[in-house]
Amino acid sequence: xxxxxxxxxxxxxxxxxxxxxxxxxxxxxxxxxxxxxxxxxxxxxxxxxxxxxxxxxxxxxxxxxxxxxxxxxxxxxxxxxxxxxxxxxxxxxxxxxxxxxxxxxxxxxxxxxxxxxxxxxxxxxxxxxxxxxxxxxxxxxxxxxxxxxxxxxxxxxxxxxxxxxxxxxxxxxxxxxxxxxxxxxxxxxxxxxxxxxxxxxxxxxxxxxxxxxxxxxxxxxxxxxxxxxxxxxxxxxxxxxxxxxxxxxxxxxxxxxxxxxxxxxxxxxxxxxxxxxxxxxxxxxxxxxxxxxxxxxxxxxxxxxxxxxxxxxxxxxxxxxxxxxxxxxxxxxxxxxxxxxxxxxxxxxxxxxxxxxxxxxxxxxxxxxxxxxxxxxxxxxxxxxxxxxxxx
Numbered sequence: 001x002x003x004x005x006x007x008x009x010x011x012x013x014x015x016x017x018x019x020x021x022x023x024x025x026x027x028x029x030x031x032x033x034x035x036x037x038x039x040x041x042x043x044x045x046x047x048x049x050x051x052x053x054x055x056x057x058x059x060x061x062x063x064x065x066x067x068x069x070x071x072x073x074x075x076x077x078x079x080x081x082x083x084x085x086x087x088x089x090x091x092x093x094x095x096x097x098x099x100x101x102x103x104x105x106x107x108x109x110x111x112x113x114x115x116x117x118x119x120x121x122x123x124x125x126x127x128x129x130x131x132x133x134x135x136x137x138x139x140x141x142x143x144x145x146x147x148x149x150x151x152x153x154x155x156x157x158x159x160x161x162x163x164x165x166x167x168x169x170x171x172x173x174x175x176x177x178x179x180x181x182x183x184x185x186x187x188x189x190x191x192x193x194x195x196x197x198x199x200x201x202x203x204x205x206x207x208x209x210x211x212x213x214x215x216x217x218x219x220x221x222x223x224x225x226x227x228x229x230x231x232x233x234x235x236x237x238x239x240x241x242x243x244x245x246x247x248x249x250x251x252x253x254x255x256x257x258x259x260x261x262x263x264x265x266x267x268x269x270x271x272x273x274x275x276x277x278x279x280x281x282x283x284x285x286x287x288x289x290x291x292x293x294x295x296x297x298x299x300x301x302x303x304x305x306x307x308x309x310x311x312x313x314x315x316x317x318x319x320x321x322x323x324x325x326x327x328x329x330x331x332x333x334x335x336x337x338x339x340x341x342x343x344x345x346x347x348x349x350x351x352x353x354x355x356x357x358x359x360x361x362x363x364x365x366x367x368x369x370x371x372x373x374x375x376x377x378x379x380x381x382x383x384x385x386x387x388x389x390x391x392x
Contacts (some may be wrong), residue, residue, distance in 0.1 A: 014139050014242040022208060025144075027166035028120050030097070031353035035082070038097040039068060040175070041168025043215060044222075054093055062224075067094055069225025072175065072184030090187060098176045099169060116176065122162060124203050128181075128195065128291040132368075136196035141173045143202025143213050149238055152270045153260070153303055153334060153342050164209040166261075170216035174226070186227050201236040201256070207274075212216060214251055220320040230254075231296065238273045239282035244289065256299040256330075257282060261309050262317040272306070283321055298325045304345035304353065306331050311349075315356035328363040 030038035037050060047061040060082075066077045074096045076087040099116035102123065112128045122145045130137035140376040145162040147154075177183060178195055187193045198220065200206045206213045217233060220226045235247060236256040248255070252280045258280070261267035274282075292298050300322060304310050318329065331354055334344040345353075350366055357364035 010034045011242045025164045030168050036095050039094050040097050040172055055177055070186045074095050099172050105369055114259055128177050135192050138197045139174050139195050140178050140199050140202045143204030143206040143209045147204050149205050149273050168216040169211045171219050197232045199234045206235050206238045207240035210243050241277040241281050241285045244285040248289045253290050259300045260303050262314050286325055290328050294326050296327045300329045302331055305329055305351050306343040306345045310345040315353045319360040329357050331366045
């Protein structure tokens, strides 16, 4: 058997297994108690089908797409290009929903954290991180309620996975954040955006909810709606290798890899997913990632843990691992959370590590902690939402 074919077959089988397991944690249907369907999260073909089901022509879907994703409206009655009788008909069959902002906190550094509550009562956190110097910023979006990975340094990892978020709930986080900042209609072209980028770095592992994440990002990237370029979207993964390949082929968004260790024995401990997809396989997947280039480098995220992974030897091994990859390294001082067993590396250790990586030709910025006072910094997101779901 051809070796390459064999590897491809194994990868496809593993993808199938992952997607089958993912399906067990699917979100509920987006239908209200009175039977109205939420139009958020539907792709264009689904929107056309919904219009056909109520006897309307396909061009109505195009009109709705504009009002929902470009104008950001949630009320059919303000859709001025649609006659009032049809507005009423749409309101009888559909809603344009948003997650409920149960709690909104703003940090002393203007980082804003939203606790969003979804229709079934489950909750997830979303964070807007404004640029300290320019009128732009990143929306850190969650993909799951809880997380399945249990990374030991991450507060989110102490909350078990409850369920996946649906496409409507994923794109809805970004839309609700835009509501909060009054950033509708969608800015055109190079018009400055406050909410300028999306980072899928919130609660959950995006590649263990790939289909919902991919659908949501396609909606976000649609040029007639929110119109966010794939260059302004970063997907962060702990290294779900088979789905990294698929994301690269189908979405081609920016990739960030939560590496955090350069030896398998340590990464097995602090990022348990490494036991399934060890470092060599993760790095090989990065080398295959089709969107990677000098203009769009893969980001390796590395949380600095005192006495654990912050030695000069660790820095030199990291350089060896990523040699030849268009990459940068984000060094993240550990953000403490209640009960965490780790400490932040000293400034001396972090600076020494950064210098070694930088002298090897890789950008190695040290991430300034944002929103620590409201537990909105990297690795601090966690909700108390633990509503059980009967999975039959």
